[in-house]
Amino acid sequence: MKSSRGFTLLWLAATTSALGDGVRWIALPLLAVRVSTDPGTVALVTAAEQAPWLLFGLFAGVLADRYDRRRVIWWTDLGRAALAAGFAVAVVCGAATIALIAAVGFLLTCGETVSAAATGGLVPALVPAPHRPAANGRLQAGVLVTDTLIGSPLGAVLFTVAAGLPFAVDAVTFLAAAVLIALVPGRYRPVEPATRRVRSEIAEGVRFLWSHRLLRLLCGLAAVNAVVFTGLVAVLVLYATEVMHLSPTGYGLLVATFAVGGIGGGLAAGRLASRLGTRACLVGAVTVYALCAAGLGVAGNVLVAGAAIAVFGAASAVSGAVTASVRQTAVPDRLLGRVTGAFRLVNFGAGPLGAVGAGALAQVAGLRAPFLAAAGITVVMAIVTARYLTPASIRVSQSM
Structure with a gap:
């Protein structure tokens, strides 16, 4: 194993950011319902959160293949922290509209697609092949604990206390994840990084x-x-x-x-x-x-x-x-x-x-x-x- 400490830090970063994802996943639709009770309008928020996996996933893979994957995760988490913090302020100020809620959900999930692509590429650099099923299983288990079992109910509780609180917590988890991933030792740029046009690079991966x-x-x-x-x-x-x-x-x-x-x-x-x-x-x-x-x-x-x-x-x-x-x-x-x-x-x-x-x-x-x-x-x-x-x-x- 290149760095057992490196994988531990990656695991901590992934599970910490997943906690924020779980908090936001439950709080965002609750906020949408507070703004509008129209079912179609509320459903738009959920659709906006899911759309990046279809619209942005391939491009996220290109980013993970072009740059140092540790730094990709770091920049992504910093960006998501800033976005979540700004949105928390907007909620507190009463400026959250359905359009803003949907846009924030879309952008945060775009960041999630990039982080997921880079994380998947970082695991084999940190863990030798015989140990990868255990490493990937630990990542899945950790994310389920923090996202589903802790994050979702915590998001509902925080929202009842103050509507902006779940998004402030989301920002803190992203910032903490960025600090953790920055501590992973080494450089993790692909050996032959992609450098051609994006369309050509995507086509190469699909082929x-x-x-x-x-x-x-x-x-x-x-x-x-x-x-x-x-x-x-x-x-x-x-x-x-x-x-x-x-x-x-x-x-x-x-x-x-x-x-x-x-x-x-x-x-x-x-x-x-x-x-x-x-x-x-x-x-x-x-x-x-x-x-x-x-x-x-x-x-x-x-x-x-x-x-x-x-x-x-x-x-x-x-x-x-x-x-x-x-x-x-x-x-x-x-x-x-x-x-x-x-x-x-x-x-x-x-x-x-x-x-x-x-x-x-x-x-x-x-x-x-x-x-x-x-x-x-x-x-x-x-x-x-x-x-x-x-x-x-x-x-x-x-x-x-």
Whole structure:
């Protein structure tokens, strides 16, 4: 390992900034509702927060492949700290309009895409290949703790105290993350940094992803998982309240089990990858998705549902950590940001298809149908993964 201290500082920076993301994620729509109660207007804020992953992700990869990745994260966090601090002042002064809220959400998520691309490229520089599943799993687990389990409820509490307080806390977390990442020793500019026109550089990353058989398979697998996950999330609130008759608090606790399972899966990813291997982890994760979706669709019991969602979260974390590790090993350093950006673009683009499809299916066949359909889809994907994710293809990627 180049620097265990370096990875620890990266982990601390990532989890600290994720705390601010979680606080802002819950506070921004609450602020929008205070300004306007029109559903379409409020939805615009959420759309603005999500749009950068589709519109800016590829360009973020170019930035991560052009410059020192540690400095990219540092500048990004400093910029987000200044933006969040200025927005907190605007909220306190009563100057927050829907247009301003949406613009701030968009710009802060743009920064998140850049930081994520640079972080993904920094991990292989700090962690040797055999330890990357554990490192990526730790990053996922840490982000789930600070973003989901701590940040979101904290954001709601802070907003009730003062509307500008969550954004001030957001600014502080970004500033702290910038200080932590500045302490990472060394320089981390790609060996052959991208220097051509942006369009050409993006095209090069997309071509590499498409031409690499293993990465193309993993990207397709991740896209199907995004369709399934987003679809189930879209109908889960109705399933929880109408089928299981849960209160809003009960629904919130049910959703939280995904994060709890994800933390366990993230922490166990390295151990599972070393003992079972890449192929077994990925095929096993997709098989677990199928079992969990089927269990949710058949049982309708809150305890079974909570257990299924927790196990789904654990499998998702293991799959994510192992996939990231394969990508970090298979992709040349000079292309890692762009290939990762293209990978994420496919995933974020596929997710809304699941939400639309699950909603339409639930209208026609009932609320259990999307869960059973998801089980069928993931069974097919498990078979495809087992057939084409061969030990030989994994060895080839690990030898690059």
